[in-house]
Amino acid sequence: MKELRIAILGATGAVGREMMKLLEEYGLPVSELRLLCSERSAGKTLPFRGEEITLRAADETSFEGLDFVLGAVESDMSRRFAPAIVKSGAVYIDNSSAFRLEEGVPLVVPEINGADAFTHRGIIANPNCSSIITLLAVAALARLSPIRSMVACTYQAVSGAGAAGLQELEQQLADRAAGRELHRSVFPAQIACNVIPFIGRELPNGYTDEEMKMQNEGRKILHLPELRVSCTCVRVPVLRSHSISVTVRTERKISPGEARAAIAAFPGCAVAEDLEGRDYPTPLDSSDQDAVWVGRIREDLTGDGLNLWCCGDQLRKGAAANAVQILRLLWEGA
Amino acid sequence: MKELRIAILGATGAVGREMMKLLEEYGLPVSELRLLCSERSAGKTLPFRGEEITLRAADETSFEGLDFVLGAVESDMSRRFAPAIVKSGAVYIDNSSAFRLEEGVPLVVPEINGADAFTHRGIIANPNCSSIITLLAVAALARLSPIRSMVACTYQAVSGAGAAGLQELEQQLADRAAGRELHRSVFPAQIACNVIPFIGRELPNGYTDEEMKMQNEGRKILHLPELRVSCTCVRVPVLRSHSISVTVRTERKISPGEARAAIAAFPGCAVAEDLEGRDYPTPLDSSDQDAVWVGRIREDLTGDGLNLWCCGDQLRKGAAANAVQILRLLWEGA
Numbered sequence: 001m002k003e004l005r006i007a008i009l010g011a012t013g014a015v016g017r018e019m020m021k022l023l024e025e026y027g028l029p030v031s032e033l034r035l036l037c038s039e040r041s042a043g044k045t046l047p048f049r050g051e052e053i054t055l056r057a058a059d060e061t062s063f064e065g066l067d068f069v070l071g072a073v074e075s076d077m078s079r080r081f082a083p084a085i086v087k088s089g090a091v092y093i094d095n096s097s098a099f100r101l102e103e104g105v106p107l108v109v110p111e112i113n114g115a116d117a118f119t120h121r122g123i124i125a126n127p128n129c130s131s132i133i134t135l136l137a138v139a140a141l142a143r144l145s146p147i148r149s150m151v152a153c154t155y156q157a158v159s160g161a162g163a164a165g166l167q168e169l170e171q172q173l174a175d176r177a178a179g180r181e182l183h184r185s186v187f188p189a190q191i192a193c194n195v196i197p198f199i200g201r202e203l204p205n206g207y208t209d210e211e212m213k214m215q216n217e218g219r220k221i222l223h224l225p226e227l228r229v230s231c232t233c234v235r236v237p238v239l240r241s242h243s244i245s246v247t248v249r250t251e252r253k254i255s256p257g258e259a260r261a262a263i264a265a266f267p268g269c270a271v272a273e274d275l276e277g278r279d280y281p282t283p284l285d286s287s288d289q290d291a292v293w294v295g296r297i298r299e300d301l302t303g304d305g306l307n308l309w310c311c312g313d314q315l316r317k318g319a320a321a322n323a324v325q326i327l328r329l330l331w332e333g334a
Numbered sequence: 335m336k337e338l339r340i341a342i343l344g345a346t347g348a349v350g351r352e353m354m355k356l357l358e359e360y361g362l363p364v365s366e367l368r369l370l371c372s373e374r375s376a377g378k379t380l381p382f383r384g385e386e387i388t389l390r391a392a393d394e395t396s397f398e399g400l401d402f403v404l405g406a407v408e409s410d411m412s413r414r415f416a417p418a419i420v421k422s423g424a425v426y427i428d429n430s431s432a433f434r435l436e437e438g439v440p441l442v443v444p445e446i447n448g449a450d451a452f453t454h455r456g457i458i459a460n461p462n463c464s465s466i467i468t469l470l471a472v473a474a475l476a477r478l479s480p481i482r483s484m485v486a487c488t489y490q491a492v493s494g495a496g497a498a499g500l501q502e503l504e505q506q507l508a509d510r511a512a513g514r515e516l517h518r519s520v521f522p523a524q525i526a527c528n529v530i531p532f533i534g535r536e537l538p539n540g541y542t543d544e545e546m547k548m549q550n551e552g553r554k555i556l557h558l559p560e561l562r563v564s565c566t567c568v569r570v571p572v573l574r575s576h577s578i579s580v581t582v583r584t585e586r587k588i589s590p591g592e593a594r595a596a597i598a599a600f601p602g603c604a605v606a607e608d609l610e611g612r613d614y615p616t617p618l619d620s621s622d623q624d625a626v627w628v629g630r631i632r633e634d635l636t637g638d639g640l641n642l643w644c645c646g647d648q649l650r651k652g653a654a655a656n657a658v659q660i661l662r663l664l665w666e667g668a
Binding site: 149150151153155173174176177178188189190193194196197198205206207215228229230232234236237238243245249256276277278280282283284285295296297298299300301302309 | 489511532572631634
């Protein structure tokens, strides 16, 4: 098969580094890997397959001769470079929210709507981390009966706010252990020994943009334009892996046993059976792997639905792994 | 007014100590305070209004000549001593779950159903901590329109598992900071930098007894025998104060503005407006005080309901404060 010439835009961030790791781990035949970054990090090196690759500052000419660009930058940077990437002929798989809801841009979780990836016009969007983790389990149920609505409450790890979020929790924990005063700059309140029920930017309806992603992206990924989702996003003092407690209402009532079998059979999902004696996952159980772990599958006592508890590594399946899996899907399908 | 002769059964635990603090803080005219404990702690002393009170081992003869006994022991101990307390003529206000659902035992949150307290036959039950904190906000909405159902996800502090739970988190955080191996014995998984979606004992329907309390106790406290509640209880690495994200469905649709006004006016509740610039509370904001703080009041996008975020100190309003408030209510009403 064809060898791959790939660039990672934003290689120094948590998601960019995870993408490098996965290109290696998945054994993709990468003949060229360009690591693109801001002016500030240019000249540094990062290891890939035993070699040191020198980071280059990204500009509009950085994308010539590539098959794929994996985007691991914020939306503004993604918008800035997307035209040059598309013009170069490379396929841009973008982890930012810049193009997710744009018409003509597929929003893809390979296990759910992989076929959508092949209709791209140069850009494919990688969904929000909590959306991917939740929807992977929900998609298994959608094969049994159409989904009417969802109520989701998240328990999101600090690394969802990038390396700076991780650093803030670690610093606060270290300061607390040493009896020093705690400082914050990334999160709107102390995160060590606390939870913060607010992620993102508030919209006129009182929800945050992060909370509305579950409905907006869910509609596009599941092909359910009427799907209604009430989401509450909460930051918790966990390093890695997001958890979501979700109540899913379906047209036809699905029993917990039926749901368990469907989720266990769905690619990318695993039903917890014996995690150190527990039949439910915690964020620590799901870290550093691609699988989304599901447990606490039970009847919703308020209507025709089910309750689920999902845990997934938001840097892996929630970001880098999903993006590299889209790349692999296109490469294998080419 | 009459002076009060009170005993605290289980004075050495976290809830018992908080009860002592509140008897002092509320300025109740306590003429005698008996501190009752297990054989193990007998002979120790605890300070009350500047004096040291000697702890006595509880037995069936410990309750003579008292007006009230505040119970801060587990259900089995509560069941053991309840007959002797009732026989002595003291009113038993019990924080355990032993008698909560028993017919003839009022289950009381003074701001919601204070009148129920006066129908007791010697025992009054103090509700579950998460139930009290959630229902206080929900009761404000129930005055506007009957509640049909609730979906609740909790973020429960480790001190809800008693002093041992608090100690386990602190030890794990200290061990982590020192680079030592982490150990656990109280919680079913590591709690430092993790969350655990399981509290209590699993029932045949897949819910835990802790989760079913929200429905069972909610029905009794709100006088809504048909109330349906889907609850997911999750332990988070927070020292003190439980948080609950709750979706409340009402007969008539209530607007967020109407709800905000009703909650702000409801005794015991406070709507967050400017907590260090935030209009939502975190557990740290609500610790060491009686008020239940509410924020993120917004329309439920899946139906005729509202979403709320509630934070309350589970040792204060969730346990000791509610019990002492029941005592005060009976004393003032006597």
